Amino acid sequence: MRVVIAEDLALLREGIIQLLTLNDFEVVEAVDNGPDLLRALLEHRPDVAVVDVRLPPTFTDEGLQAVARARRELPGLPVLVLSQHVEHLYARELLSDHRGGIGYLLKDRVFEVSEFVDAVRRVAAGGTAMDTSVVAQLLARNETRGTVEALTAREREVLGLMAEGRSNAAIARQMNIAEKSVSKHTNNIFGKLGLAQSCDDNRRVLAVLAHLNL
């Protein structure tokens, strides 16, 4: 799988390249600034890009801007955005085109190598990978607003994992339960929240996130 990487700190850039190469990704280009990123994305049209939010020359949200522009040119271009901090605001902007193929994770998540690689693959396949902390905050907010009142604690846990973008199989693994019970939970959740079931994992994530008012 062909990857473009954008990270300005050399140490981290090398680390991510190493991590992905060892996991059978082909790093076609690794850049360290916003303008180069945009060019690389449009030129290589990679299967997935791993992008840091803050990049030179402005050291603001250069990375996000390049991603937004590239996705306007190439709708649905899969991008996993990494950052030292996650903002609900950025998550909302990244998902605003409803196309999927978006990941938004804390840089810490690279510590869990297999989970991280899994997230990159999921995004490359057009799925979603939303950071646990964004989802946790989202759920907390919805609890105070009473939008998830009807759900049991177990169902809320499943809802959280769904919002992160995981498939039923992955949720079952994470929670140590049978995949069948996961689909029972998801059926209940969709029924209680009045959402239309969808076989498409990606559509499911977007529906859940929309309901949680990301």
Added chain:
Amino acid sequence: MTPTRLRQRVRAELCPWLVEGLVAARRGLALAFLSQLGAVPLLALSVASFGVTPVGLGVLTLPIALLAVRGFADMHRRFLREWWGVRVPRPYRPDPVDDFEPLDVPSSIRYYRRLVTDPATWRDLLWLLIDAPLGLVLGLLPAWLIIYGIHGVVATPFFWPYMEEFYGYGLTWPVHSRPMAVLAFVQGVGILFLGFWSGKRLLRTYTRVTRRLLAPTAKDDLSRRVVELTETRSAAVDAQAAELRRIERDLHDGAQARLVAVGIKLGLAEQLLGRDPEVARRLLVEARQAGAQALAELRDLVRGIHPPVLAERGLEGAVRALALDLPIPVRVDVDLPGRAQAPVESAGYFAVAEALANVAKHSGATSAWVRVGYAGERLTMVVGDDGAGGAVAREGGGLDGLRRRLAPFDGTLEVDSPVGGPTTVRMELPCVL
């Protein structure tokens, strides 16, 4: 211009003009009344108190009289703000009023001395002396002109035949023929116009004269400013030192300690790799977890020093991000022509963050709003909610802390929070965008 357009135009411009004239006349009347019912007796009481000081009685009455004078002057300062938008600070030396007990001899003597040595007291008395006649004349004039003008327009042309022998209007004395009545009418129109036209101007003249005396002198202003700057500077220095100490402690006990632990675990794992791979693997997992925790702690620390979203998106983006973090819906309106200097931006951000945190913690509100704007070289941030209200800037409380945070930037905080709500907190920071 077509007749309809003309009529519209006249209506659009005439009505506000008339209203403005009437408002000015009403304010003038209020000033005139106040000058006679307030300034004259207060002046008399003060002078009399000085007069009877040798007999001893003045010691008791003068503080009361002078404090009443201050109250009266404060009322006029409020007028200045409400009518003209001019903020006139109180010129008095700071002294605790709470220890004053009316008619108590030691307290009165203490107060007597304090009051007569304050130059602002003498300026107040001079102001009363000027206000007594000036307020009467300038205050009554517009109202009188309007009333006399109406008299000339309405009464004279119709009722002159029924008036007594020696009746006249304006310059026409006496009026006892139709042409003369017409002349009176014309004068009436002129006087009426003058009444409306002069109201605001006379009021402004009055203000210009009295404002100087009500405000602190340039020298007072400067020394007050020096005191203020000294206070806020030392508070800012203290706060900064405390902040640095906190950061140092957080780093020392948090991330630094965790990184040491990571190093130890990695070293051990390296040693055990050949002998006991299972234990080595467990140590590696622990090292990874400790590393993740160190990162999380550093992230929280950074957020407290300078939130990354503020660096990346400026005040607008950062306030929007804050609003999204709140459990209740928050409407955000930001209208800024540019980015403020980093320290001002940061102070503004933390002020809004604190205000919103208060909303979430104490107000019990179901929704809130934030408005950020820039006008008159001031960055204005208003945070409002529909909660229970009753918020006060208590010493040492959250709102007081907010005020102290804004003070080094000459920022201000105003809280409007009646019991039962709603609450608005208005924060302003002078700056150039």
